[in-house]
Amino acid sequence: MNLAGRTAGRSTSTATASAPAETRADGRAGLVGSAAAASLDASFRDDRSAPPATMVIFGASGDLTRRKLIPAVLNLARHKRLTQQFAVVGVARSQLDDDQFAAAAFGDADTRSMPSLHGGIRYVSGGYDDPATYARLAELLVDLDTSRGVAGNRLFYLATPPQAFPKIINGLAGAGLNRPTGDSFARVVIEKPYGHHETSARALDACVHRAFDESQVFRIDHYLGKNTVQNVMALRFANAIFQPIWNRSWVDHVQITVAETLGVGSRGSFYEHAGAMRDIVQNHVLQVLALALMEPPASFSAEAIRNEKVKLLQAIRLPGDRDIDDLAVRGQYTRGGTRFELMPGYREEPGVDPLSRTETYAAMRLDVDNWRWAGVPFYVRTGKRLPSRVTEVVLQFQRPPHLPISAAQVREMDPDALILRIQPDEGITLRFGAKVPGHSFRVRSASMEFSYGDTFREESPEAYERLLLDALIGDPTLFIRSDEVQQCWRIVDPIIDRWSQDDRPIPTYEAASWGPMDADRLIGRSGRVWRNGN
Structure with missing residues (x-):
């Protein structure tokens, strides 16, 4: 019994008839009352896009940047979730110039067709414990404020081994890059592992909070x-x-x-x-x-x-x-x-x-x-x-508190269960007992299946794509x-x-x-x- 097929086949009028609707200012129908408020919440809008900003990736030559972060940025650009006032700055020890970093990170991607990325890819080479690295970064960010119009907004992404986290946090604070000016923002995204145990996590927190307010900190778990x-x-x-x-x-x-x-x-x-x-x-x-x-x-x-x-x-x-x-x-x-x-x-x-x-x-x-x-x-x-x-x-x-039938009639039945499949076959299974066709009365486990892929035609964003956009917008719901x-x-x-x-x-x-x-x-x-x- 496939719930996916049945759900997909329902008409729009049937699906919406159970809830009263109102016409919103944008012309779309919305639910009345508290549901309407939830539907307008920024974290659930499907037309969200990032504000002008510069994304600074520490560990720009690393595996995480190549496999996850750059593809996420490219997808956001392709789906027009990024404005033309956007820039990506890579920071790492590797000796590269802007063009070499763009070629290494973005590969065959045609950034010329993406206004949000074309001409906005930069690179800073230097050690994470070297103040000169952050001085050069600060100078470049001021230049991008003018040339790209990013309005002083900065998102610092720490895609480095955890031992580099305190060095980078202290380096940003030493250059004054942790402090937003005016209406701009400065946020830091920190990858896991966040500490090696509770004591080290508290020590890292103390370091982070000396430079950034908790509202500026986005601890990421891609799950x-x-x-x-x-x-x-x-x-x-x-x-x-x-x-x-x-x-x-x-x-x-x-x-x-x-x-x-x-x-x-x-x-x-x-x-x-x-x-x-x-x-x-x-x-x-x-x-x-x-x-x-x-x-x-x-x-x-x-x-x-x-x-x-x-x-x-x-x-x-x-x-x-x-x-x-x-x-x-x-x-x-x-x-x-x-x-x-x-x-x-x-x-x-x-x-x-x-x-x-x-x-x-x-x-x-x-x-x-x-x-x-x-x-x-x-x-x-x-x-x-x-x-x-x-x-x-x-x-x-x-289990049912009392079965009016013999144990032999239900020996093929497992306990009822609700199974939430997160990966790879995303969906939900409801397992229950049903009579087996035939003259005798036997009960066997059956299931109803909901499949994300079969039910929804909308393209599902990758985890890093969703979380990067949330961090740029400033929505901490899915961060720790x-x-x-x-x-x-x-x-x-x-x-x-x-x-x-x-x-x-x-x-x-x-x-x-x-x-x-x-x-x-x-x-x-x-x-x-x-x-x-x-």
């Missing part, structure tokens, strides 16, 4: 830019049918999975200092969990949403030292694979210590001590070299606030510390398997099982 992550909020708060069952009375447990088929590849040296807990759980997993479990915000304003996320994170129970071994599992992939591909083990990857004890897999049980979720276990896991690439949230519902970062570290730090003191051999799992057996035991203690793509 929050995915349409399907934002759809978690749409599903919960735009549909009356789901909110009444989104609580402990109906939900048996929740699973959040972020599974990757790839290994660490060329990131071995970085991963040795991060591991799965720091790389994925501390940010991506906990951000998705917060959106899925938080209380309904009073509005869709940035601070209302972020306030509720922080409250949820604060309600997560911290395990005692003696409980961690029962509530958290780690693992490391070894050589393995399929009949078509043999994959190396983690310790065989470039840049990895042959005796490494770094986890490439992490799973936890979390408990939330609030009225809505008390007593409901939350199981989260992430891993590399797993059989499928999938990110999803699964709400498994309670300082207290969110600290709460996430508060949750994972005790587990990381326990693992660092554990001198037992790290559990292993073969590449292309679903992780160590300890993970199955973790969820199996309560009679539950992981959803492994079934």
Whole structure:
């Protein structure tokens, strides 16, 4: 039963008949009352475009700039989300001139056909700890204010290794580039990882806040830019049918999975200092969990949403030292694979210590001590070299309190579940029991499917494209606030510390398997099982 096809086939009049409408000043219909206010919120307008600005990319010769940032800028330019009063300035140690940087970064893209980029690409070479670098940058930015008409607006993007963050922040402050003048803005976008643990995150925050006000700081997690992550909020708060069952009375447990088929590849040296807990759980997993479990915000304003996320994170129970071994599992992939591909083990990857004890897999049980979720276990896991690439949230519902039919008639039925697929097959599945056709009465699991690709014809922007535009506009909704970062570290730090003191051999799992057996035991203690793509 395919909901996508049915949804796509509905007429416009049917879809809008249930809500009263009014004519707005722009001639388009809008919802009456609070829905009208939400529809006018800047973060939900589809005609948004960036103001005049200069985007300064530190780490301009790096991999993130080449793979994500420049393509995002190009897409914004192609879709006319950038004005002609726009410029891109790259900053890095590589000795390049403006034309060489443009050729290296933008490649074959024809920027001559994009007024927002043509003639507006510049480059500054220098060390991040050298005041002369920032003096040259300041001089160039003043020139662009005149030649490009960018009105003194600056967005500084830190696409560098984290150890360079304080140097750049201090360099910008030393040159006075952290202070906007008049009605202009100066904002800084900081990539993850934001700190190595809570103590270092607080130290980085202190450095950042000496130069920038919190309102100027945009801590980016690209997962929050995915349409399907934002759809978690749409599903919960735009549909009356789901909110009444989104609580402990109906939900048996929740699973959040972020599974990757790839290994660490060329990131071995970085991963040795991060591991799965720091790389994925501390940010991506906990951000998705917060959106899925938080209380309904009073509005869709940035601070209302972020306030509720922080409250949820604060309600997560911290395990005692003696409980961690029962509530958290780690693992490391070894050589393995399929009949078509043999994959190396983690310790065989470039840049990895042959005796490494770094986890490439992490799973936890979390408990939330609030009225809505008390007593409901939350199981989260992430891993590399797993059989499928999938990110999803699964709400498994309670069994019926009484079945008037025999167990034999329902042995093919799994518990009801709502599955939110974030990637790669973006959509929603509702699993329920249905009678099998035939003379006998047997019930088997069936599902209704919603697919983003089948339902919507609109082109979905890439995560970095959406987040860059938000930062240029000044919308912080999908960025992480300082207290969110600290709460996430508060949750994972005790587990990381326990693992660092554990001198037992790290559990292993073969590449292309679903992780160590300890993970199955973790969820199996309560009679539950992981959803492994079934």
